[in-house]
Amino acid sequence: MTTRVWDYLQEYSEEKDDILDAVRTVLGSGQLVLGPAVRAFEEEFAAYHGLAHCIGVDNGTNAVKLGLEALGVTPGDEVITVSNTAAPTVVAIAGAGATPVFVDVREEDHLMDTDQLEQALSPRTRAIVPVHLYGQCVNMEPVLRFARQHDLAVLEDCAQAHGARHHGQVAGTFGDAAAFSFYPTKVLGAYGDGGAVVTDREDTNRALRQLRYYGMDKVYYVVRSPGHNSRLDEVQAEILRRKLRRLDRYIAGRRAVARRYAEGLHSLTGAGGLVLPTTSAGNEHVHYVYVVRHPRRDEILQRLRHYDIELNISYPWPVHTMSGFPELARPRIPLPRTERLAGEIFSLPMYPSLPWHVQEKVIAALHDVLSDQ
Incomplete structure (x- = not known):
């Protein structure tokens, strides 16, 4: 599946x-x-x-x-x-x-x-x-x-x-x-x-x-x-x-999934490696999506398909680059971080009922793919 x-x-x-x-x-x-x-x-x-x-x-x-x-x-x-x-x-x-x-947006979050x-x-x-x-x-x-x-x-x-x-x-x-x-x-x-x-x-x-x-x-x-x-x-x-009535339970489930990713993927981080999401000072994150970064994003996504894993990008095209908004194509302020991040980010499976074996499959596949690079 x-x-x-x-x-x-x-x-x-x-x-x-x-x-x-x-x-x-x-x-x-x-x-x-x-x-x-x-x-x-x-x-x-x-x-x-x-x-x-x-x-x-x-x-x-x-x-x-x-x-x-x-x-x-x-x-x-x-x-x-x-x-x-x-x-x-x-x-x-x-x-x-x-x-x-x-x-523009901040690099860290x-x-x-x-x-x-x-x-x-x-x-x-x-x-x-x-x-x-x-x-x-x-x-x-x-x-x-x-x-x-x-x-x-x-x-x-x-x-x-x-x-x-x-x-x-x-x-x-x-x-x-x-x-x-x-x-x-x-x-x-x-x-x-x-x-x-x-x-x-x-x-x-x-x-x-x-x-x-x-x-x-x-x-x-x-x-x-x-x-x-x-x-x-x-x-x-x-x-x-x-x-x-179950919202707090859903949030707790998402945070548990995020913790497992952080533990399972930590060894893939470092210079030129996978960048995991961080929680900014004062924030309590609910992990609607779990967005990671890598400079070889497109290659990684292509290789993950061989493991039967289809992942999303949130979001691959900044709004000012979309053809439906030609009047926004030249922003008043340059957006270099927004544009660079769009080429590196991708989302891992994230929902409260995500089975552990599915998450484990994703973590293992990322280890396989990134260990070859």
Whole structure:
């Protein structure tokens, strides 16, 4: 059987009764859209973060887009973010009518280089979207300080960081609002698409609830301002409620997998060898993905296929190099680390129910491949 970076079937086998009960509960409730499951999940997810509000939406991309709109980002504005992120981050910024402005990333953790924020600033800058990549947090202190100095909104992209912490504070609780994805691969994943925005701001909460529902304010057919059709599904909300109770267990499982990789691959590190992920100071990593580096990445991936191992690259093309964004091809700030890392990184299998024998197979194959180089 081919080894891949993610698989949900083992987890589903273990949780099948609860997942199917969630579906039966919703289908028997008589309410299929914005019903009790969505309301309950919103309350529980907000409580997990110690915040006042959670607004469920249909996916993580719209969580970013609507979050920016609710924070006052309008066409013509600029939003500072990074290029080494999943394309939906930038798709959402562009969808809000804004222009993404990229800063480079740090060598050690691939996260936003906050020292470059000043260089990215212009009179059109309206917001910052720090991406908590791979399962750990951007250093938020300089982000927040810079945002306060220049009256900028901060929307955290937490799609890969459910439950991660920075100096003890959970991801998603630093900025004005935070966007989450519940795509099935996520640390907290649904059995389909889903997303949410969390915030302590009442004005942002009101704006988001209106934006996700055509721009209507409680009374159907009365549009207050143009909005979207972007609602979290009742079935997915009920499944997410059940899985939220297991989130800390999922995180513990991911950390156990990461420890086994660190132990099994340590001898392959060193000058010119495999570079393993590190946890930056003050962070508590949840290991959404386990991203390693090697200057001969492509050769390694090709050779691993002979062991029936298919691995991903997160992400092989920085967004500013994609043909769909020709207007971003010449970033305001050079991005040498972003571009170099894109040619070296690849992801090892990572999910809480990853069987030990599968992980052992990957570790052994890497030893074989790298010992020949």
